Amino acid sequence: MAAPITPEQIAIVKATAPVLKEHGVAITTTFYSNLIGDVPALHNFFSTTSQTTGRQPRALAGAVLAYATYIDDLPKLTHAVERIAHKHVSLQVTPGQYDLVGQYLIQAIGQVLGDAATPEIVEAWTAAYGVLAKVFINREGEMYKANAADGWVGWRKFRITQKVPESSTITSFYLAPSDGATPLPKYLPGQYVSLQVPVPELGYLQSRQYSLSEGPRKGEYYRISVKREEALKPSAPALVSNMLHDRYAVGDEVELSHPQGEFFVDPQDQSKEGVPVVLISAGVGATPLKAILDSLVLSKAKRPVSWIHSSRSSAAQPFADDIRRICRENENVSANVFLRTLGPEDRAGVHYEFGDMRLDLAKLDKDSGLFLGDSRSEYYICGPEAFMTDVRRTLVEQGVDKSRTFLELFATGDVSDE
Numbered sequence: 001m002a003a004p005i006t007p008e009q010i011a012i013v014k015a016t017a018p019v020l021k022e023h024g025v026a027i028t029t030t031f032y033s034n035l036i037g038d039v040p041a042l043h044n045f046f047s048t049t050s051q052t053t054g055r056q057p058r059a060l061a062g063a064v065l066a067y068a069t070y071i072d073d074l075p076k077l078t079h080a081v082e083r084i085a086h087k088h089v090s091l092q093v094t095p096g097q098y099d100l101v102g103q104y105l106i107q108a109i110g111q112v113l114g115d116a117a118t119p120e121i122v123e124a125w126t127a128a129y130g131v132l133a134k135v136f137i138n139r140e141g142e143m144y145k146a147n148a149a150d151g152w153v154g155w156r157k158f159r160i161t162q163k164v165p166e167s168s169t170i171t172s173f174y175l176a177p178s179d180g181a182t183p184l185p186k187y188l189p190g191q192y193v194s195l196q197v198p199v200p201e202l203g204y205l206q207s208r209q210y211s212l213s214e215g216p217r218k219g220e221y222y223r224i225s226v227k228r229e230e231a232l233k234p235s236a237p238a239l240v241s242n243m244l245h246d247r248y249a250v251g252d253e254v255e256l257s258h259p260q261g262e263f264f265v266d267p268q269d270q271s272k273e274g275v276p277v278v279l280i281s282a283g284v285g286a287t288p289l290k291a292i293l294d295s296l297v298l299s300k301a302k303r304p305v306s307w308i309h310s311s312r313s314s315a316a317q318p319f320a321d322d323i324r325r326i327c328r329e330n331e332n333v334s335a336n337v338f339l340r341t342l343g344p345e346d347r348a349g350v351h352y353e354f355g356d357m358r359l360d361l362a363k364l365d366k367d368s369g370l371f372l373g374d375s376r377s378e379y380y381i382c383g384p385e386a387f388m389t390d391v392r393r394t395l396v397e398q399g400v401d402k403s404r405t406f407l408e409l410f411a412t413g414d415v416s417d418e
Contacts, residue, residue, distance in 0.1 A: 005131050009124035010072055016121060017068040023112055024061030025054075031108035032057055039100070043204040044196075045091055049239060064105075067132055074135070079262075085139045086260040089147070090194040091207055092154060093140065098133040105129060147258040150185035155196055155255040161221060163250060166318040167311075169228050170284055171245060172213060176221040178253055183219025187212055189295035190264035190288045190380070190408070193222060196255040197248075199239055208240040211382075211408070212259060213287040215267075215294025222256070225318060227284040263408040265292045265380065267299035275378060276371035277303050280391055282310040282359065282383030288408055289382055290319050297330055306369055307335040310359035310383070314339060314351045324350075336364055359387070361394050372398055382408040 005013075020027070032051060036042050050056035063080065070076045106126055110117040147153060162174035177184065189212070196207040210224035228245045229238030248254070265277065277296065279289040286309055296305055307327075311317035317337065327335050338359045339352040346352060354363055364370050371377040379395055381388045388407045396402055 005071075005124070005127040009127050012121060012124035013068050013071050013128045016125070017065060019113070019116070020061070020065045020068055024065055025057055027105075027108050027112045028057040028060040028064070029054070030111055031060070031105050034108060034111075035101070035104040038104075040204075043202070045093065045207070047208070048199075048202060048206060067128070071128060071131075081135060081139065082262045085136055085143065086262050087209070088136065089140050089143045090192070090209060090257050090260040092257060095137045095141070098137060102126070102129045102133060143260070147185075150258065152185055152258045155257055157253050158222070158256050160248060160250050160252050160254070163248075166225055167320075168313075168315040170225050170316075170318045171228075172223055172225040173244060173248075174221050174223050175254065175256065184222065185258065186216050186219065187222075187259035188261075188264035188266055189215050189291035191259045191261035191291075192288070193224065193259050194257045195224070195240065195244075196257075197240060197243060199243070202239075206240050209261075209410075211261075211288035211291065211410075213290050215291050215298050217298075222259075225284070225287045225290075261408075263288060263380070263382075263406055265295065265378075267292075267295040267301045272378075273302050275303055275376045276306070276374050278306045278308065278371060278377060278379045280308045280359075280379060280381045280383075282387045283312070283316070284318065285381075285383030285387075285408075285410070286318050287382075289380060290322075292380060293323075293326065293333070297326055297333065303332065304371065305330075305333045306371065307333065308338075308359070308361075308364065308369070309335070310338040310387075311340070313341045314343060314346050317351075320351070334368065336369055338363075359391070361391065361398075366398075370395075370398070372400065375401075377404065379405045380408075381405060382410075385409060 032046070036046065046056065050059075063084070066077060066080060106122060106129065109125060110122060144153070157178040158175040159178045160173055161176045162172070164172045164174070166172050192209045192211045194207045194209050196205055198204070199206050210226060212222055213225040214223040226241050226244050229241050266272075277292070279293060281289050289307070293305060293307060296303060307323055309317065309323075314320065317339070320337075323335050327333050336353045337351070338354045338357055339346065340356070340358055342352070342355045346355065348355065354360070361370065366372045377400070379400065381391050388409070392402065392405045392407065395405055
C-alpha cells in the first residue's frame with residue numbers, strides 16, 4: 001500500500017473533485033472493462049446486470065467523488081463505508097484484491113484524463129486510495145472475524161427445502177444447510193444473505209443479495225422471498241432471481257454467505273422501549289420489513305409498530321394474510337395497505353385500506369399511522385429508489401429528522417442523499 005497521504009496530496013485530491021464529477025463514469029467504466037477483461041475470474045464477483053445497465057460504474061463513480069469531496073472529513077462517509085463493507089464481506093472480497101483494484105483504478109484515471117493526469121495527481125490518488133483501502137480492509141477484517149466466531153467462513157451449500165408462493169410474482173425459498181449443521185448463526189432482522197449460483201449462459205458464477213424475510217426462529221433454515229423480474233432489456237435479464245423461479249426446485253442446492261447488512265432493527269435493544277417503528281414498503285421491498293415485524297412481535301418488544309405497504313394489486317401483495325393475523329393478535333401493531341388496482345373481490349378493511357391509488361402518506365393519521373408526534377419515531381423504508389426518496393422527503397417535510405429514516409436499496413450503490 002501507499003505511504004501515508006500528505007496535506008498537499010489531500011488538497012490535490014479535493015481539487016480534482018470537479019474533474020471526477022465530469023469524467024467519473026468514463027473512468028469507472030474503463031476501470032471495470034480493463035479489470036474484468038484482464039482478470040476474467042472477477043466475473044464471479046460483479047453483477048453482470050449492474051455492469052450491463054451501467055449501474056455499477058455509476059455507483060463507483062459516485063463513491064469516488066464522495067471520497068474526493070470528504071477526504072479531509074472521513075466521518076461523513078461512515079454510512080457509505082459500512083454499507084460497502086457489508087457488501088464486500090457478503091461477496092468474500094479479500095484484502096489482496098484491493099491492490100489489484102487500486103492498480104487498475106489509477107490506470108483508468110490516467111487513460112481517461114491523459115496528459116491532465118499529472119504525476120502529482122497520480123501520486124496523490126495512489127496515496128488516497130491506499131488510505132481508503134486500509135479503512136475497508138480493517139472494517140471488513142472485523143466482520144470476517146465475527147463470522148468466523150460463528151463457525152462460518154466463505155460460501156456454504158444450502159438445500160432448498162420449500163418453495164412457497166407469497167403473491168403472483170414473489171416466492172419464498174426455505175434454505176437449510178446441506179451439511180445439516182444447525183443452529184444457524186443468528187442475524188439481525190433486515191439483513192441479507194448473498195446467494196451464489198452458476199449461470200451456464202455466462203460460464204461463470206453470479207451472486208445476488210436477498211433480504212432474509214422472516215424473523216430469526218430456531219436457526220434451522222433461512223428464508224428469502226424472491227420476485228420474478230421482467231428483463232430490464234434483452235441483454236440484461238434478472239438472471240439469478242428468474243433462475244431461482246424457473247430452474248431451481250426443492251432439493252436443489254445453492255451457496256450462501258454469512259448474513260450481512262447495516263439495515264436492521266435490534267429487537268432486544270432495551271433503550272428503544274416505547275419508541276414507535278414505522279415500516280414503509282412497496283412491492284418486494286416488504287421482505288426485510290417483514291423480518292423486522294416478525295422479530296419485534298416474537299421478542300414482545302414494547303414498541304408501537306405501523307406497517308404501511310403499497311402494491312399493484314391484492315394478487316401482487318406479499319405476506320397479506322400473515323400481516324392481518326399479526327395485527328389481530330398484537331394490539332401494538334397496525335397496518336395500512338394501498339392498492340393501485342382493485343379487483344372485484346377486494347374488500348376495504350380486509351384486502352386494503354386505500355384503493356385505486358399509490359401510497360400517499362397524507363391519507364394516514366399523523367399520530368396512529370405515522371407517529372409524527374413522537375420525536376423518537378424511526379422509519380424503515382424499502383422499495384424502488386424513487387419511492388424511497390419520495391417517502392423520505394415527505395417525512396422530512398413533516399418534521400422528521402433525516403437521521404431517523406433508514407433506507408434499503410435492492411441494487412448496486414446507495415440511495416441518493418438528496
